[in-house]
Amino acid sequence: MADSRMALRAEALESLLIEKGLVDADRIEETIAFYNERVGPMNGAQVVARAWQDAAFKERLLEDGTAAIQEFGFSGGQVDKLVVVENTPDVHNVVVCTLCSCYPWAVLGLPPRWYKDPAYRSRVVREPRTVLQEFGTTIPDSTKVQVWDSSAEVRYMVLPAMPRSWAGRAHDVLASKVSRDSMIGVQVLLD
Ligand code: FE
Numbered sequence: 001m002a003d004s005r006m007a008l009r010a011e012a013l014e015s016l017l018i019e020k021g022l023v024d025a026d027r028i029e030e031t032i033a034f035y036n037e038r039v040g041p042m043n044g045a046q047v048v049a050r051a052w053q054d055a056a057f058k059e060r061l062l063e064d065g066t067a068a069i070q071e072f073g074f075s076g077g078q079v080d081k082l083v084v085v086e087n088t089p090d091v092h093n094v095v096v097c098t099l100c101s102c103y104p105w106a107v108l109g110l111p112p113r114w115y116k117d118p119a120y121r122s123r124v125v126r127e128p129r130t131v132l133q134e135f136g137t138t139i140p141d142s143t144k145v146q147v148w149d150s151s152a153e154v155r156y157m158v159l160p161a162m163p164r165s166w167a168g169r170a171h172d173v174l175a176s177k178v179s180r181d182s183m184i185g186v187q188v189l190l191d
Contacts (some may be wrong), residue, residue: 002013007118025149035077035110041180043074044107044157047084048183049174052162062086065157069107072149078155085186086147092139093158094132096124097150106157108183115184125149135186159183165191 017023047069051058061068065082069075082104085093097103098121103111114120124131128145132138139145148156160182168175182188 004082007134014093019122032110035105039077039106040109041107041178041183042175043069043109044104044180045070045178046171046177047107048159048178049157049171052166053171057156058086058159061159062104065125075107075136077104078102079104079106081154082107082157083148083154084157085146087161087188089161090145091144092132092185092188093144093146093148094124094128095148095150095154095156096121098122098125100152100153102152102155106178107157112180112184114127132186136180137186139188139190160185160187163189163191167171169173 004106014023014025014028018025047061050062050072057068057071060071061084065084066079067077067083069079069082086094097115101111101116103115120131125147128147129139132145150156160178162174177189179187180191182189
């Protein structure tokens with residue numbers, strides 16, 4: 001229900017902007033297709049694979065995400081201030097936008113439907129372990145779960161932990177194994 005109301009509002013807004021000559025329909029279609037099909041989460045996966053293989057890059061990435069992804073030519077797309085948070089045995093990170101659906105388009109493409117769902121947005125803050133469980137992700141009690149709330153100013157991406165058995169694999173192979181959900185933090189990568 002909320003979804004279709006949101007879709008109607010978005011459509012109405014789009015029509016209005018076109019009518020007023022503020023944007024054109026082709027440009028909107030192009031933008032959606034670009035982030036959906038050409039960017040997708042593949043950019044983020046490249047970044048993660050590089051961080052796993054290159055300690056100096058990983059340091060730069062955690063220090064300043066926006067600057068580090070520019071080394072790949074990734075910019076714009078809602079990442080003026082990208083903060084990358086690393087999963088470790090001590091902390092598991094998960095990303096949400098409680099207010100709406102802020103998301104780092106330039107590295108992850110367009111957000112999945114569930115990311116925009118009011119239930120995910122409110123529940124992941126209150127009961128993150130339960131929500132993660134519903135994604136099939138069990139975080140050990142000894143690991144702290146940290147929820148990051150995105151905003152118009154700051155976007156987050158999770159640097160997932162690499163399964164040990166993947167060590168030594170080629171960059172492209174690693175990148176192909178990094179899922180979108182692992183970079184949002186609702187999934188842990190397994191062998
Ligand atoms: Fe938002």
